[in-house]
Amino acid sequence: MSEPQSGWRIELAVNGQHRSATVEPRTSLGDYLRLEAGCTGVHLGCEHGVCGACTVLVDGRAVRSCLMLAVQADGAEVTTVEGLAAPDGTFHPVQQAMRDAHGLQCGFCTPGVLMTFAALTAGEAAAGEQEMIEAMSGHICRCTGYQGIRRAAKALAQSVSGAGEAA
Ligand code: FES
Ligand code: FES
Numbered sequence: 001m002s003e004p005q006s007g008w009r010i011e012l013a014v015n016g017q018h019r020s021a022t023v024e025p026r027t028s029l030g031d032y033l034r035l036e037a038g039c040t041g042v043h044l045g046c047e048h049g050v051c052g053a054c055t056v057l058v059d060g061r062a063v064r065s066c067l068m069l070a071v072q073a074d075g076a077e078v079t080t081v082e083g084l085a086a087p088d089g090t091f092h093p094v095q096q097a098m099r100d101a102h103g104l105q106c107g108f109c110t111p112g113v114l115m116t117f118a119a120l121t122a123g124e125a126a127a128g129e130q131e132m133i134e135a136m137s138g139h140i141c142r143c144t145g146y147q148g149i150r151r152a153a154k155a156l157a158q159s160v161s162g163a164g165e166a167a
Pocket of ligand 1: 043044045046048049050053055065066
């Protein structure tokens, strides 16, 4: 990261694509992703860390992009909801689970929920159903009453533990 006269120069990967940009020190990662990287699936609701809609993955961890500065993501690999599906459009398992469980209505909260589920189901230490449901305490949904989201969490936890047992 370097500091030219007009801002800070950062380099990062967004959904597998290398990007370099000059950003103001106060620019949030969420604003950078939406306004500079074109990732409008990053939804900004409260912009103070409460609603969870802006959640993205930074080096595999779910973070609230409204609370992280773009300069803090220098050198990181960032994944947004746009990066979940396969290049041929096949849904990521978390997307499929939410679809199957009717876990969304207006969809505003959905990208954040998906990214939290993606973080929790990745890797060998995948979360169980209860952990996934508890993680939903960090996501506000005004539409669904959370029941569909809970069903998706349950299905994901079962498929992850089933995959673990089969391995
Ligand atoms: S917009 Fe980031 S938590 Fe609400
Ligand atoms: S589906 Fe509308 S806010 Fe969650």
